[in-house]
Amino acid sequence: MRRAGSTRDQTWRAIRAAGIRLIADHGYEAASLRLLAREVGVQAGSLYNHFGSKQEFLARLLTEIMQELLAELDAALAADSDPVAQLRAFVALHIRFHTARKDEVFIGNMELRSLTRQGFKTVTGLRGRYEDRLQAIIERGMKAETFGVPDARVAAFALIAMLTGVCTWYDPRGRLSQARLIDLYTDFAFRLVGYGGR
Amino acid sequence: MRRAGSTRDQTWRAIRAAGIRLIADHGYEAASLRLLAREVGVQAGSLYNHFGSKQEFLARLLTEIMQELLAELDAALAADSDPVAQLRAFVALHIRFHTARKDEVFIGNMELRSLTRQGFKTVTGLRGRYEDRLQAIIERGMKAETFGVPDARVAAFALIAMLTGVCTWYDPRGRLSQARLIDLYTDFAFRLVGYGGR
DNA sequence: ACGCTAAATGAACAAACGTTAGTTTTCAAT
DNA sequence: ATTGAAAACTAACGTTTGTTCATTTAGCGT
Numbered sequence: 001m002r003r004a005g006s007t008r009d010q011t012w013r014a015i016r017a018a019g020i021r022l023i024a025d026h027g028y029e030a031a032s033l034r035l036l037a038r039e040v041g042v043q044a045g046s047l048y049n050h051f052g053s054k055q056e057f058l059a060r061l062l063t064e065i066m067q068e069l070l071a072e073l074d075a076a077l078a079a080d081s082d083p084v085a086q087l088r089a090f091v092a093l094h095i096r097f098h099t100a101r102k103d104e105v106f107i108g109n110m111e112l113r114s115l116t117r118q119g120f121k122t123v124t125g126l127r128g129r130y131e132d133r134l135q136a137i138i139e140r141g142m143k144a145e146t147f148g149v150p151d152a153r154v155a156a157f158a159l160i161a162m163l164t165g166v167c168t169w170y171d172p173r174g175r176l177s178q179a180r181l182i183d184l185y186t187d188f189a190f191r192l193v194g195y196g197g198r
Numbered sequence: 199m200r201r202a203g204s205t206r207d208q209t210w211r212a213i214r215a216a217g218i219r220l221i222a223d224h225g226y227e228a229a230s231l232r233l234l235a236r237e238v239g240v241q242a243g244s245l246y247n248h249f250g251s252k253q254e255f256l257a258r259l260l261t262e263i264m265q266e267l268l269a270e271l272d273a274a275l276a277a278d279s280d281p282v283a284q285l286r287a288f289v290a291l292h293i294r295f296h297t298a299r300k301d302e303v304f305i306g307n308m309e310l311r312s313l314t315r316q317g318f319k320t321v322t323g324l325r326g327r328y329e330d331r332l333q334a335i336i337e338r339g340m341k342a343e344t345f346g347v348p349d350a351r352v353a354a355f356a357l358i359a360m361l362t363g364v365c366t367w368y369d370p371r372g373r374l375s376q377a378r379l380i381d382l383y384t385d386f387a388f389r390l391v392g393y394g395g396r
Numbered sequence: 397a398c399g400c401t402a403a404a405t406g407a408a409c410a411a412a413c414g415t416t417a418g419t420t421t422t423c424a425a426t
Numbered sequence: 427a428t429t430g431a432a433a434a435c436t437a438a439c440g441t442t443t444g445t446t447c448a449t450t451t452a453g454c455g456t
Contacts (some may be wrong), residue, residue: 045445154382159360165358181352191392
């Protein structure tokens with residue numbers, strides 16, 4: 001039987017939201033489909049109207065998250081091509097995304113190993129492009145002699161790791177507001193790339 | 199039957215090593231005891247001669263890892279009480295530990311959510327003490343006016359996240375040696391805390 | 397208004413899971 | 427050399443897991 005007032009899209013959004021929360025809380029393997037179904041208010045078998053397998057579900061979640069992050073980044077970087085402005089935009093976007101949607105990026109970082117080869121390649125490919133964006137900003141800043149780092153690739157890795165760390169401890173009701181966090185980390189970022197004109 | 203030439207200690211070390219590798223590769227939930235037993239060369243039931251439950255096994259692994267990290271840190275910091283020397287020692291130890299024993303720290307960061315409340319409290323308690331060490335170094339550096347950061351706690355978090363990131367991409371056979379990494383990250387660390395005399 | 401499709405149900409599947417129990421063999425101390 | 431404890435084996439247990447299937451019902455385009 002089909003339930004009254006249910007559309008494909010509504011149910012999918014509920015599945016997606018519950019899936020992200022459950023996987024973030026317990027991990028992919030420990031998040032059972034029966035538990036997921038209960039959270040959605042549905043039987044376990046019904047989930048297969050919305051995905052082909054649990055594995056495909058995970059791959060879809062992670063891929064979509066990375067695609068959204070990358071799309072938002074490109075939108076944020078389009079406004080200004082100056083490396084200083086772009087680094088500022090990068091930090092702001094990254095922190096905003098990683099605090100507002102911490103569960104999603106959390107599983108995006110944690111559950112890569114739960115993917116099969118194909119999904120893994122897709123998601124790490126997207127992640128690689130994200131890292132490349134930052135590396136390119138740093139390199140252009142060095143060419144313009146406004147930034148100075150000994151190794152642009154490692155600097156990009158160090159920066160992203162530093163920024164991503166917030167999603168492991170950030171608490172929306174905590175001591176620091178999102179805006180304050182962005183200020184702090186923007187400062188750290190410019191220090192890291194050796195930008196003098198702060 | 200007991201197997202020829204086997205002692206409690208030998209088997210335990212094999213279990214520990216295989217457990218760390220399997221959990222790092224597949225995650226705690228996905229690392230089954232039957233697979234672990236096969237890697238050790240033993241039957242699944244035999245594992246219960248060495249731990250009380252899978253959950254206790256994980257808690258023991260993570261606790262020991264954090265204890266060793268903390269002990270090595272305290273040993274490294276004992277040599278010199280100067281904040282500059284101590285920050286240098288902190289970075290060197292952290293990178294060395296996180297590259298040499300990357301699987302262990304990897305699960306130490308990833309599998310916290312798989313612990314029950316008690317184990318979780320123990321491990322995060324140790325981790326908190328580790329973070330406090332770094333925060334104390336930064337604060338003493340600020341009091342001496344050799345360091346300058348807007349928020350010592352966030353700076354400590356940012357630093358640790360930055361340094362810990364290496365264990366997600368470091369490859370012993372890759373472009374960068376361990377020594378080179380330490381140099382790079384030491385530089386980043388001093389930039390981050392605003393140390394002028396580099 | 398009707399009919400087709402799509403979303404749900406509930407029951408069942410085999411496989412894999414953590415764990416326990418009883419038994420057998422080796423090690424180490426007497 | 428004998429004995430008691432320790433470490434391994436085999437076998438089985440009750441759950442839980444992801445997944446499938448036939449069936450039922452609601453939504454939507456014609």
